Amino acid sequence: MADKRRFDLFADFIVTRFPAPRVFDVAGGQGRLNEALTRRGREVTTFDLRHKHLPVRYAQRIFTVDEPCEAELVVGMHPDGATRVIIEYAARHHLPFAVVPCCSDNGMPYNPWMRHLAEVARGAGFGRVEEVTLSMDGRARVLVGEPAAR
Numbered sequence: 001m002a003d004k005r006r007f008d009l010f011a012d013f014i015v016t017r018f019p020a021p022r023v024f025d026v027a028g029g030q031g032r033l034n035e036a037l038t039r040r041g042r043e044v045t046t047f048d049l050r051h052k053h054l055p056v057r058y059a060q061r062i063f064t065v066d067e068p069c070e071a072e073l074v075v076g077m078h079p080d081g082a083t084r085v086i087i088e089y090a091a092r093h094h095l096p097f098a099v100v101p102c103c104s105d106n107g108m109p110y111n112p113w114m115r116h117l118a119e120v121a122r123g124a125g126f127g128r129v130e131e132v133t134l135s136m137d138g139r140a141r142v143l144v145g146e147p148a149a150r
C-alpha cells in the first residue's frame, strides 16, 4: 500500500525546489498531487485516464511527448509506464522534471531501473541529474533533472 502522505510530501518538495507556476502532473491518478499543488498556489494539469477523479484541471488522456507544452515543470508520482515519457518530454521542451518512479516499464528491478532512468536523463542532455528521498514509506526516491543552460 502506497504511503498516503506521498502527495503532500512531494508537493512540498516541488514548491520548495521549483518556482514553476504551471505544472504537468503526469499519471496523476485521481488528482491528489494536483490538489496538493493547487493548494500551494500552482496551476496544475493532471494527465490520466480515470473517469472518477477530483474536481481539478484534468486531461483525461494518455500523456505523450506530443502534448503541447503549457507548463514550466513536469512531475509524476509512481507513474508506472509514463516514467520514461516524463523524462523524454522534459528533454524535448527543455523543462525540469521530478519523478518518483515505482515499477519499470520493462520488468527491470527497482535499483537498476533508478540507475537506468538517471542514465536516460543524462543521455537526454540534462545538465543536472540528482536523487532526493522523501521521508515516506514505499518507493520514495525522487529523480530530478534540470536542463543545461542554453
Ligand SMILES: C[S@@+](CC[C@H](N)C(=O)[O-])C[C@H]1O[C@@H](n2cnc3c(N)ncnc32)[C@H](O)[C@@H]1O
Pocket: 026, 027, 028, 029, 030, 047, 048, 049, 050, 061, 062, 063, 064, 076, 077, 078, 079, 080, 081, 082, 085
Ligand atoms: C500506480 S498509478 C499512480 C497514480 C497516482 N500518481 C498515485 O500516486 O496514486 C499509475 C497511473 O499511471 C497512469 N498512466 C500510465 N501511463 C500513463 C500515460 N502515458 N499517461 C497518463 N497516465 C498514465 C495509469 O493510468 C495509473 O493511473
